[in-house]
Structures are given as C-alpha cells and as structure tokens.
Amino acid sequence: MSTSFRRLLSFIILSFPIFLLAQRPTIEDFTMSGDTYLLGDECFRLTDEEDYSSGSIWYKRPISLLSPFNIELTIMAGCQDGDGADGMVFMFANRPNRTGFRGEGIGFAGLSPSLGIEIDTWRNYHLYDPAEDHLAFLVNGRVGHFSEEATPTIIPNLEDCQRHKFSVRWKPDYQSLVVEIDGEPVMIGSFDLVNSIFRGTDVVYWGMSAATGRYNNYHEVCFDRLSYQEQTKPWWDLSLPFLEAAPTLLASNGLEH
C-alpha cells in the first residue's frame, strides 16, 4: 500500500469523532479503607456521625492523565452545618488504598504525590480556611491555603443532608480540571499534573476521602458514571484486522493502562 494512501486513510480515521466510552461503576470496582462501609444502595459511607473517624474509597484500576475523562459522583457532606466537620476530598494519587490524616486533614493530608479537590466544611483558622464551606485544589497532601493555587472557592452550605452531584472533568489538551456541583461549574484549575505533580507519570489512581475530628458529620459517596475518551489508532497499528480488534479496544479502554 502506498504511503500517500496510508496517510489518507490515517487522516480519514483520525478525523472521526473520538470514542466516548462510558460506564456505570459497580461497588466491586472500588476498595474501601478506614471506617468506610457499604450502604444498601451502592453508596459508601465514609464516616458516621462519630468524632475522630476517617475513611476512603479508591477505584481499583488506574487511569491515564493523557486522555480526557469525566468522573461523575454523588456526595452527601453531612446533616449538621455549624457543628458539622470536617469534609471530603476527591484525590488523584500514585498509590491507592490509603487514607490520610483525619480531622483537619480530611483523610487527605500526608498523601504525596497527589492532587486533592477538597470540600471543606469546617473552619480551621491556622490553615486560612474561610468561614464558609469551600473547595480548593490541594497539592501533595497539604491542606492549608498558603499558596495561590490553593485559594479557596466559597460555596453555599453543603451540609444539608442532601445528596449533591459532584463532577470532575479533565482535559489534558488544556491541562484543565473543572469541578461541578449539581451540574454547575464552580471551580477550574490548570495543572501540569503529569510533570509538576506526578514526576512524569501519567498513570494515577483516584479516590474519595472524608474525616471527622472534634466535631463530626455523615459523609457518603455514590458513583454515577465514568466516561473516558480515547483516540482511535490507525488500523495498521493494530495486530488484528480492525473489525476484530475493535471489541478488544473497547474492552481495554483507557482504564486499563
């Protein structure tokens, strides 16, 4: 086959819309650590209304930061507002199955390398927490707001005993991480996650932690949908004929790196 014909074919194939691979995870896709236990409706309770508790869940399979993805969750950040603490953290880390320090550490402090998206419902003055519930990007397990990248984003009270949609969208082309609550974008950050945090590695795990301290709250998480986009390969890069290879590609999507 001529090179120009291959180029033409490559152009045509790569011009197709990229695959959108979506799945609804099941409880078997996660590991639990700390005080986490399973609720009856495929949700996890990370902490009860007990002081000095912490828990986390982790998706078993690593994902690649070189591909775009959406992770859509439902969270419940407790039923006590003024006396409710400490919150939850969505995390990317190089190793799964760990929970960081409880209390103000929200089950994330001390995990490194990592990037956390905190949902902080308790004001710790020495960490420069605002009075209101807030979100922030936290790097390498550091939970204080001491740098520009960790500037808090204030949100309405989330400790309302209701379940809320919580989505994380990653677009590697723009290095952008968008956080949505109840379908509305509330925080956006730009990070060279692979090089500036994960030391050149694109393969990471993701999970969710929660913790209580001198005050407490229920913290729960449920998993709605994961979707990954993956670029198609030129057909001659596949060891099998394209039509036979396609199901294999789908079965071993970006989750399997």
Ligand SMILES: [Ca+2]
């Ligand atoms: Ca609170």
Ligand SMILES: [Ca+2]
């Ligand atoms: Ca706090």
Ligand SMILES: [Ca+2]
């Ligand atoms: Ca609150």
